[in-house]
Amino acid sequence: MTLPKVYVTRRIQDSGMKLLDGRVEYEVWEEDRPVERSELLRKAAAADGLLATLSDRIDDELLSLCPGLKVVSNYAVGYDNIDVRAATDRGVVVTNTPDVLTAATADIAFTLMLASARRLVEGNEFLRSGEWVTWQPNLLLGADVSGAVLGIYGMGKIGQAVARRARGFDMEILYVNRSPREEAERELGARRVAFEELLARSDFISIHCPLSDETRGLFNESTLRSMKKTAYLINTSRGPVVDQRALYRACSEGWIAGAGLDVFDIEPVPLDEPLLTLKNVTTIPHLGSATVRTRESMARLAVENLLAALEGRRPSAVVNPEVLDGR
Ligand code: GLV
Ligand code: GLV
Numbered sequence: 001m002t003l004p005k006v007y008v009t010r011r012i013q014d015s016g017m018k019l020l021d022g023r024v025e026y027e028v029w030e031e032d033r034p035v036e037r038s039e040l041l042r043k044a045a046a047a048d049g050l051l052a053t054l055s056d057r058i059d060d061e062l063l064s065l066c067p068g069l070k071v072v073s074n075y076a077v078g079y080d081n082i083d084v085r086a087a088t089d090r091g092v093v094v095t096n097t098p099d100v101l102t103a104a105t106a107d108i109a110f111t112l113m114l115a116s117a118r119r120l121v122e123g124n125e126f127l128r129s130g131e132w133v134t135w136q137p138n139l140l141l142g143a144d145v146s147g148a149v150l151g152i153y154g155m156g157k158i159g160q161a162v163a164r165r166a167r168g169f170d171m172e173i174l175y176v177n178r179s180p181r182e183e184a185e186r187e188l189g190a191r192r193v194a195f196e197e198l199l200a201r202s203d204f205i206s207i208h209c210p211l212s213d214e215t216r217g218l219f220n221e222s223t224l225r226s227m228k229k230t231a232y233l234i235n236t237s238r239g240p241v242v243d244q245r246a247l248y249r250a251c252s253e254g255w256i257a258g259a260g261l262d263v264f265d266i267e268p269v270p271l272d273e274p275l276l277t278l279k280n281v282t283t284i285p286h287l288g289s290a291t292v293r294t295r296e297s298m299a300r301l302a303v304e305n306l307l308a309a310l311e312g313r314r315p316s317a318v319v320n321p322e323v324l325d326g327r
Pocket of ligand 1: 054075076077078079101237288
């Protein structure tokens with residue numbers, strides 16, 4: 001029996017890699033940077049399955065070169081790096097890693113909220129640069145998270161996990177979502193509002209929607225100007241949901257109080273990005289799911305999804321089930 005051929009575009013945790021042994025014939029891109037496009041196209045062309053990360057653009061060009069490809073397993077919950085429609089048209093199953101990273105991502109959103117409000121990074125730099133000469137009644141005063149109004153844009157699993165944390169901080173919870181989340185309303189007292197109300201009333205807005213045509217550039221000059229001057233914007237979803245130039249103006253001209261960002265238009269964010277010069281903007285390098293346990297769970301789930309699709313079983317997290325249902 002010949003084993004299916006798999007290309008893995010980045011070495012992931014051993015807990016996942018070892019599940020591949022004996023089940024598939026696989027090759028891994030071993031470098032600590034994304035696989036080059038030409039190499040990806042060459043390897044994918046001969047593969048039955050791809051295990052991809054969000055650094056890999058899986059578009060129609062790539063798919064058109066891969067007649068034998070059955071599955072793209074994304075090591076992420078977001079899949080805006082994949083042209084899902086093109087994959088569906090070609091009968092390629094796309095899978096992702098939801099649920100296992102919900103808590104870690106909600107935690108990082110909360111981390112950025114607290115760090116922004118309480119000026120954590122500024123304080124750390126202040127201390128280490130020798131500026132701390134005395135305790136002062138007015139030193140580095142920040143904003144209260146406890147008791148504040150939290151606006152959640154996108155009330156999926158991650159948004160709801162953020163809301164649960166917010167309950168512990170006695171926050172009032174507003175949310176925008178296409179459909180109502182009755183359980184969150186009942187259990188957390190969350191209230192579904194129009195986007196305009198979310199912008200106008202929130203002390204913190206945390207973004208938890210996928211990147212799509214609908215959400216690209218959603219936080220732009222007009223919407224940022226509708227926020228409170230004292231409010232903070234937290235983004236742990238995808239960079240392009242926020243217009244970075246408008247956000248720079250918002251944070252440097254005082255339209256809003258500041259921002260906490262885990263994601264950027266271009267990643268790694270270029271060091272000449274103006275946002276990086278602002279003290280009221282806290283930035284981290286796309287660490288939403290970056291805990292040991294979460295990444296191990298993602299690795300296992302991504303491999304299990306891949307193997308299921310290759311072995312004719314139903315993967316537990318399928319993005320385009322119509323491919324399986326149509327078979
Ligand atoms: C990370 O950004 C993910 O989508 O899993
Ligand atoms: C999305 O919000 C998820 O956690 O699946």
